[in-house]
Amino acid sequence: xxxxxxxxxxxxxxxxxxxxxxxxxxxxxxxxxxxxxxxxxxxxxxxxxxxxxxxxxxxxxxxxxxxxxxxxxxxxxxxxxxxxxxxxxxxxxxxxxxxxxxxxxxxxxxxxxxxxxxxxxxxxxxxx
Amino acid sequence: xxxxxxxxxxxxxxxxxxxxxxxxxxxxxxxxxxxxxxxxxxxxxxxxxxxxxxxxxxxxxxxxxxxxxxxxxxxxxxxxxxxxxxxxxxxxxxxxxxxxxxxxxxxxxxxxxxxxxxxxxxxxxxxxxxxxxxxxxxxxxxxxxxxxxxxxxxxxx
Numbered sequence: 001x002x003x004x005x006x007x008x009x010x011x012x013x014x015x016x017x018x019x020x021x022x023x024x025x026x027x028x029x030x031x032x033x034x035x036x037x038x039x040x041x042x043x044x045x046x047x048x049x050x051x052x053x054x055x056x057x058x059x060x061x062x063x064x065x066x067x068x069x070x071x072x073x074x075x076x077x078x079x080x081x082x083x084x085x086x087x088x089x090x091x092x093x094x095x096x097x098x099x100x101x102x103x104x105x106x107x108x109x110x111x112x113x114x115x116x117x118x119x120x121x122x123x124x125x126x127x128x
Numbered sequence: 129x130x131x132x133x134x135x136x137x138x139x140x141x142x143x144x145x146x147x148x149x150x151x152x153x154x155x156x157x158x159x160x161x162x163x164x165x166x167x168x169x170x171x172x173x174x175x176x177x178x179x180x181x182x183x184x185x186x187x188x189x190x191x192x193x194x195x196x197x198x199x200x201x202x203x204x205x206x207x208x209x210x211x212x213x214x215x216x217x218x219x220x221x222x223x224x225x226x227x228x229x230x231x232x233x234x235x236x237x238x239x240x241x242x243x244x245x246x247x248x249x250x251x252x253x254x255x256x257x258x259x260x261x262x263x264x265x266x267x268x269x270x271x272x273x274x275x276x277x278x279x280x281x282x283x284x285x
Contacts, residue, residue: 055250072192086192117210118173118182120150123229125185125216 025058027078035059038080058083150230152285155184157244157258158224160278164248166218167276168193170200171227173262176239180204183211184242185227188218196247199255221276236284237263246276 035052038059042049046066053060058074065071070088075081155171168188173181180203186194191208195201204210219225244258254275260266260282267284 117214118231118235119184119214120230120232122213123185123227125228126226127217127219128224128226 024056025076025083027076031078038075041080149233151233151236153231153282154226154228155282156224156226157280158278159219159222159276161222162276163221164251166220168197168218168247170197170245172200172243173240174243176241181240183214186211186215187225196253197245198253200245242282244277248276
């Protein structure tokens with residue numbers, strides 16, 4: 001029996017934690033700057049900061065950017081380098097009236113966009 | 129004998145696409161009482177090396193969090209074409225998600241695995257919380273999860 005693929009996949013599973021974590025931050029905690037510094041820096045750039053929390057080793061900022069758009073951005077905690085930024089206009093918490101992205105996952109739209117996949121049609125799903 | 133098997137394998141491989149028939153499969157995933165927010169789950173198929181093959185279901189409505197379903201995210205490239213029409217609500221602690229869908233017969237007993245990646249906000253991400261080979265024999269056999277999944281079972285119809 002050829003166990004090579006099994007060994008490889010098992011070892012990938014083990015090293016996976018760090019090796020594939022692409023947009024995580026891995027600054028050593030000792031080098032982190034206080035999150036208040038990030039808040040001040042962003043506010044100086046015209047941001048409104050709602051919240052800063054730690055996620056995947058990054059500072060995750062929720063707020064409004066200088067253009068007034070709701071954003072969620074991730075910064076490296078040591079250098080305040082921008083890792084990722086996302087506009088939150090698909091966030092159905094606060095702008096439900098658009099309702100666009102929410103409708104994308106409705107069953108009625110399942111056939112609208114051609115999906116390449118292994119599942120035929122629309123699955124039936126229940127949560128008990 | 130070897131030649132016979134090879135020939136058999138070859139003819140089966142050639143014949144299968146022609147007779148591609150769908151099979152109804154129900155995947156039942158019961159979550160443990162991990163006591164956090166609703167969990168995001170990715171149910172997907174991989175080959176026996178863990179290489180992504182296709183998406184079955186994504187529980188969790190905000191695509192911006194899909195990257196936390198890590199192995200699935202890497203395999204699918206987070207491409208919307210991979211999961212369009214296959215998403216729904218996240219699953220709360222202790223509850224059971226039942227997904228029934230039609231799968232090509234050719235995917236069963238062909239070395240594919242069902243995998244479940246899970247993630248909960250402010251808690252750790254579990255890649256391959258569940259790994260179960262997709263076989264006729266495995267149908268109805270309960271598998272334990274490593275993370276937020278308490279138990280997982282699929283049944284072939």
